[in-house]
Amino acid sequence: MSELKTLYQDLILDHNKNPRNFKKLTNANRHAEGYNPLCGDQYTIYVQVENDIIREVGFEGSGCAISKASASVMSSLLKGKTIAEAEELITLFQKLVTGTADPMEEIDRVGKLAAFAGVSEFPARVKCASLAWHTLRAALEDKEQVVSTEV
Amino acid sequence: MKKAVETVLPFTSKSSHAIERIRADFPILKREVNGKPLVYLDNAATSQKPLSVIETLRNYYLEDNSNIHRGVHHLSQKATEGYEQGRKNIASFIGAAEPEEIIFVRGTTEGINLVAHSLVKEMIKPGDEILITGMEHHSNIVPWQIVCEQTGAKLSVVPINDKGEIIFEEYEKMLTSNVKFVSIVHISNSLGTVNPIHTMIEMAHDKGIPVLIDGAQTVSHMKIDVKDLDCDFFVFSGHKMFGPTGIGVLYGKRKYLEMMSPYQGGGDMIKSVTFEKTIYNDIPYKFEAGTPNIAGVTALGSAVDYINGVGLDRIYQHEQELLQYATESLLNIDGLRIIGTAKNKSAVISFMLEGIHPHDIGTIIDLEGVAIRTGHHCTQPVMQRFGIPATARASFAVYNTKEEVDVLIRGLDKVKKVFQ
Numbered sequence: 014m015s016e017l018k019t020l021y022q023d024l025i026l027d028h029n030k031n032p033r034n035f036k037k038l039t040n041a042n043r044h045a046e047g048y049n050p051l052c053g054d055q056y057t058i059y060v061q062v063e064n065d066i067i068r069e070v071g072f073e074g075s076g077c078a079i080s081k082a083s084a085s086v087m088s089s090l091l092k093g094k095t096i097a098e099a100e101e102l103i104t105l106f107q108k109l110v111t112g113t114a115d116p117m118e119e120i121d122r123v124g125k126l127a128a129f130a131g132v133s134e135f136p137a138r139v140k141c142a143s144l145a146w147h148t149l150r151a152a153l154e155d156k157e158q159v160v161s162t163e164v
Numbered sequence: 165m166k167k168a169v170e171t172v173l174p175f176t177s178k179s180s181h182a183i184e185r186i187r188a189d190f191p192i193l194k195r196e197v198n199g200k201p202l203v204y205l206d207n208a209a210t211s212q213k214p215l216s217v218i219e220t221l222r223n224y225y226l227e228d229n230s231n232i233h234r235g236v237h238h239l240s241q242k243a244t245e246g247y248e249q250g251r252k253n254i255a256s257f258i259g260a261a262e263p264e265e266i267i268f269v270r271g272t273t274e275g276i277n278l279v280a281h282s283l284v285k286e287m288i289k290p291g292d293e294i295l296i297t298g299m300e301h302h303s304n305i306v307p308w309q310i311v312c313e314q315t316g317a318k319l320s321v322v323p324i325n326d327k328g329e330i331i332f333e334e335y336e337k338m339l340t341s342n343v344k345f346v347s348i349v350h351i352s353n354s355l356g357t358v359n360p361i362h363t364m365i366e367m368a369h370d371k372g373i374p375v376l377i378d379g380a381q382t383v384s385h386m387k388i389d390v391k392d393l394d395c396d397f398f399v400f401s402g403h404k405m406f407g408p409t410g411i412g413v414l415y416g417k418r419k420y421l422e423m424m425s426p427y428q429g430g431g432d433m434i435k436s437v438t439f440e441k442t443i444y445n446d447i448p449y450k451f452e453a454g455t456p457n458i459a460g461v462t463a464l465g466s467a468v469d470y471i472n473g474v475g476l477d478r479i480y481q482h483e484q485e486l487l488q489y490a491t492e493s494l495l496n497i498d499g500l501r502i503i504g505t506a507k508n509k510s511a512v513i514s515f516m517l518e519g520i521h522p523h524d525i526g527t528i529i530d531l532e533g534v535a536i537r538t539g540h541h542c543t544q545p546v547m548q549r550f551g552i553p554a555t556a557r558a559s560f561a562v563y564n565t566k567e568e569v570d571v572l573i574r575g576l577d578k579v580k581k582v583f584q
């Protein structure tokens with residue numbers, strides 16, 4: 014079960030079961046939809062931004078445990094962050110799940126996201142983990158089109 | 165031709181001798197995945213290859229490699245022999261009237277595209293209809309959508325019921341005089357449904373409509389006789405019948421193949437070329453432009469020998485036993501739902517575990533060495549019909565055993581533990 018543990022960490026299982034901020038934000042001023050046609054995962058990310066600061070985040074949709082937990086953890090980390098800080102987190106998360114993060118350098122910034130480091134051992138699941146984050150980026154950039162993992 | 169399996173033993177007990185011998189023919193089944201013995205249950209995607217097929221490929225490149233139909237030299241003749249022997253094997257395997265009715269293509273997908281392009285697109289008019297069913301693979305949907313876009317014809321879809329069977333009364337109603345072509349899957353790769361194609365072909369023929377059968381999931385599981393079926397076209401892929409990738413078959417009745425225009429232009433498909441006029445070759449060569457997949461065809465011939473050696477009757481019987489055993493075992497799992505519960509099924513089982521996404525199932529049981537497919541299986545309309553994003557799918561071949569079903573079940577128990 015050891016490899017299993019590296020992917021399905023308790024934190025991931027918990028966020029999958031009880032996703033945080035799992036709701037449509039009626040006062041959102043940014044949102045974007047993300048879709049992974051290979052597995053049918055689909056999420057809408059809502060963000061309320063005020064003076065360059067993320068006040069609230071919510072998400073809706075469905076997908077596998079990895080994608081849902083990723084969206085949930087993401088939503089819980091963003092509140093109060095500036096857009097620039099959010100962009101940095103997106104980049105850090107991407108590095109983490111593709112196994113290119115430098116643990117020594119990034120260790121204090123990683124925090125809860127460390128639970129997703131195991132994803133890098135499962136190439137087929139990297140897209141599941143990244144979906145919400147790509148969608149967040151599109152929402153922050155106020156892009157209209159649906160984000161797809163398959164381009 | 166050497167027979168791959170010499171003796172005929174019944175498949176009865178759990179791990180009968182006969183199956184062990186068959187398993188021994190497939191070297192890959194001995195390997196481990198993630199430290200566990202491989203349990204390969206993704207046969208609907210592609211089957212594994214017996215040593216005889218691998219050896220044929222190897223020997224072709226070691227001993228006979230040459231271009232065909234061109235050289236007078238020894239090797240070219242050997243290569244041509246192997247290639248044309250492959251055509252004869254395939255023709256008798258599916259009961260074609262003559263080898264000339266066998267066209268080699270890359271796979272099911274290309275076979276359907278060839279018919280769409282060279283026949284249906286040429287004869288169909290705005291307002292005409294092409295009829296398919298609600299359980300088609302994308303490769304039996306998209307080529308027809310392209311034809312419809314280019315010609316102004318309409319694509320009509322026969323609906324399926326909650327069990328995943330074609331609604332027969334609807335099929336009957338929809339076979340109107342507007343329909344100019346019918347294209348249906350024999351066995352659904354996502355639901356396992358075996359369609360009553362014999363009757364469906366007859367009904368279409370009563371109205372004078374030609375029928376193509378997608379046999380991708382048929383040929384390594386069930387005996388087929390295209391003369392008896394009377395289908396006008398029958399397509400399948402080598403890689404799903406113990407053969408190599410990149411080779412497939414389009415069977416067509418001579419009368420259609422002769423009236424069809426070529427698919428691609430080039431070498432081998434012509435009789436004579438001048439800049440003023442080119443005379444096309446006869447069938448089958450008219451449709452086989454360029455140097456074909458000689459090694460692939462030769463090895464496909466060997467795959468046919470392999471299947472004949474084991475015997476499709478025995479394969480069918482064994483797989484039906486596995487289907488029944490696996491269905492019962494799966495239904496014992498709390499919260500498990502099978503998608504596709506047709507009366508007549510092939511050994512393909514799509515399922516859902518309550519509250520757990522198929523992808524998570526796939527990843528966790530992969531760590532137990534079990535290979536299943538998760539996703540939409542290139543049948544998104546089927547997923548839409550059942551209101552689900554994806555399924556987990558176990559699909560069986562003759563070399564699978566009941567013990568392997570047990571490993572799958574234990575893996576699923578593990579999945580449930582992780583998510584409890």
Ligand SMILES: Cc1ncc(COP(=O)(O)O)c(C=O)c1O
Binds near residue numbers: 301304352401542
């Ligand atoms: C029913 C069915 N039709 C068509 C195809 C397409 O076959 P290929 O990809 O070999 O062209 C498949 C393969 O997945 C199939 O299962």
